[in-house]
Amino acid sequence: MARRGLLNAALGVEIRARRLEAGLSQQQLWTRAELPKNVYQRLEGGQRTISVEQLDAIAEALETTMDDIAAAAKNRIARGEIRTRAERAADELRAAIGFD
Template sequence: MKPPDEPLIRRALGAEILRRRKALGLLQRQVWERAGLAKNVYLRLERAERNALVHQLIAVAIGLDTTAGELLGGALDRIARGDVPSAGDEWRAAFGVE
């Protein structure tokens, strides 16, 4: 089995970040402030518009009261289930991105 491609991983991780945020009832602003990230950095991660650097992933995990391992594990589970949104408008519609 070959590893998933980069865009698929990025979309799965963004979906997992969004799922966790919504499960906690947090606004995007609350997460980026708790994480200590710039607004545009956090938004681009949640929307799967950029790859997460390790320190950014750790910061997001802290902002979401979880671990980077949990977020990555959730993303990999999504890939295994085939539960990864496609890019663009389908992503926003499927996951209600603000």
């Protein structure tokens, strides 16, 4: 996963964190943002590249701005909080075979 995949993951983590902080279910947020269920779930899961329109709709539903969400996601990357699926899989493999 390249930088884009890392950013997708970070945006998904940030959107989920803000949704939970707002006390909203996934369904409440995708309804407010007027997004299809499967699209929203893939966005929050970091499995889909988010469009500007989708990020704007989600930000509005969360009563924040796209800039705030994007900046927070980039900060998560800078702090090393976001790992790619490949990195997580490699860690799991190392743990399974006892290689540290």
